[in-house]
Amino acid sequence: MEFTSRRYADFVVAVLVGRVNHTNSPGLTEALAPLLEAPEDGVRGIVLDFAGVEYISSVGLRVLMIASRQARAQERTIAVAALQPVVGEIFEISRFKHIVDVFPTVRAALGQYSRPALAAYDGPGGPAGS
């Protein structure tokens, strides 16, 4: 699993690629930790771009649940976006759509939460402009 993140105004977009399974889920916990440990930095939320995620196991979903709980305690948001069809089914079957907000695209998620973040994402420094 690969994990990269980039800040857009008051949101962070984290891009995951690969399979999130029993073996590498601790790596996801470690990757998310720095994003959840600095509530004073002005970040209001994290959008996880799942377009490159082929599979996520129950352990991986539990990592998201704990991260979501931690973010809520800091009055932040965690959302997941761009699920592949199989991963969307996993979210549906596990009823995980009741745990975190799910959006069809990263843009839709940012548009829901933060206009400045969406503008930055759509701007020259974002994926479309870079």
Added chain:
Amino acid sequence: MKRIRFWGTRGSLPVALTAAQVRRKIVAAVRGATGRVFASDADLDAYVDGLGVHGYGTYGGHSSCVEIDTGGGEYVLCDMGSGARAFGQATLARHGPAAPQTYHVFMSHVHWDHIMGMPFFTPAYIPGNRVHVYGGHAALEEAFRRQQGPPSFPVDFSAFRADIDFTQLEPNRPHDVAGMTVTLMRQNHIGDSYGYRFEAEGRTVIYSTDSEHTLADPVETDAFVEFFRNANVVIFDAMYSLADAISVKADWGHSSNVVGVELCQLAGAKQLCMFHHEPASDDDAIARVLDDTRRYEQITRTGKPLLVTSAYDGMEIDL
């Protein structure tokens, strides 16, 4: 081992269909049959079978009680939930009261829904019968005696005329009982529970109910995978959705369909049988969970297919 028979499959509390629920099933079945011609009983049976358990019957019913038919002359039971009453009546109908029988009962734990069938287990009142109760808990006998003490029940434990004994088994080592090799493993549940691995004649059955898998500890997960390894059937506590099991119902001591599939896939088990159904779920909800779980197995499969079933009272699995 020849087969598994389910006498009680609901979790926490027995559940009965209401008249309104029965009526809805009948209306749906009649409506579905409108315009059809059933030329034979076989045609009619095929139509009824096509309705599914939730359509023509119910996931019921009694609380936990599962029989393992060893093919030998002695009975083997997992848990003494309310299904034990029907099981006891069936053995009496088969043998009559005058032919002494031996019953081996393996207890996951002694919470109320798993012992409530004992006061109604008629063979326990008949002299000459032998009831051997096994479990991992030291308080096994105390729990059975206490539920029949005043003011909870009008018939004291001393009214039993069968020979009843209690044996605390040591976990994580094999025990020879009724021609089987039996191994138990401690599980995560309030007050602990024990899962059982039954092995005989090249067949393996796992009975693992009232067990929460926190997923936080890979060592614990690996231990369960080894316990389930290559089982023919894993009877598994799938009471909640994964989302509920790890959030609002975390630490309630139960697991989910999703975790059941994952553990069985990792263990190379052949069949996952979902068990200990949430009493708040109606038959349609349990049927939806079964469909969802079969789909989940399909989209996450990396090796051989895992057969997914959902237990109901009266169901049999040939081994």
